[in-house]
Amino acid sequence: MLTALVFWLIGQVLLVVAALFYARIIPFDVHDQMEKDNVAVGLGFAGALIAIANLIRFGLMPDFISWGESLTNVGIDVAIGLLLLPIARYLTDKILLPSQSLTDELIHQEKPNVGAGLIEAFAYIGGSVLITLCL
Numbered sequence: 001m002l003t004a005l006v007f008w009l010i011g012q013v014l015l016v017v018a019a020l021f022y023a024r025i026i027p028f029d030v031h032d033q034m035e036k037d038n039v040a041v042g043l044g045f046a047g048a049l050i051a052i053a054n055l056i057r058f059g060l061m062p063d064f065i066s067w068g069e070s071l072t073n074v075g076i077d078v079a080i081g082l083l084l085l086p087i088a089r090y091l092t093d094k095i096l097l098p099s100q101s102l103t104d105e106l107i108h109q110e111k112p113n114v115g116a117g118l119i120e121a122f123a124y125i126g127g128s129v130l131i132t133l134c135l
Contacts, residue, residue, distance in 0.1 A: 003064055010071075011056050014078055018052035019045075025086050028107050040106045040117030047121020048085065051128035055081035058132040081131060088127035092120060 022045065023030045033041040059077035064070055093102040096119055105116035
């Protein structure tokens with residue numbers, strides 16, 4: 001029971017760290033945009049959280065052998081995710097929205113483009129699924 005509780009706490013801490021990391025790499029203030037009820041930004045943020053949670057889940061999924069091995073697995077999976085998920089956003093911006101900027105679609109419109117937020121969210125989630133399949 002103690003191991004499960006510790007793993008749950010580790011997962012929660014890593015999710016908060018990932019949310020802070022996401023807020024740092026995005027070229028706008030996520031919190032400010034969500035305070036303005038920008039649903040498109042909220043969708044992108046939710047997709048990033050789901051993606052990183054999927055990577056945390058994958059890292060914590062193997063049978064417990066030792067604290068060192070389990071924490072190493074989680075650390076590697078989360079680090080890979082934090083490195084590759086920004087690349088997924090960049091590729092989404094350049095490949096799926098070649099004539100528009102994802103940031104412009106999310107925040108510089110009179111009415112933010114919810115479709116662009118969904119594209120960003122699914123790029124993150126799809127990227128996390130691909131990462132877990134490759135690991």
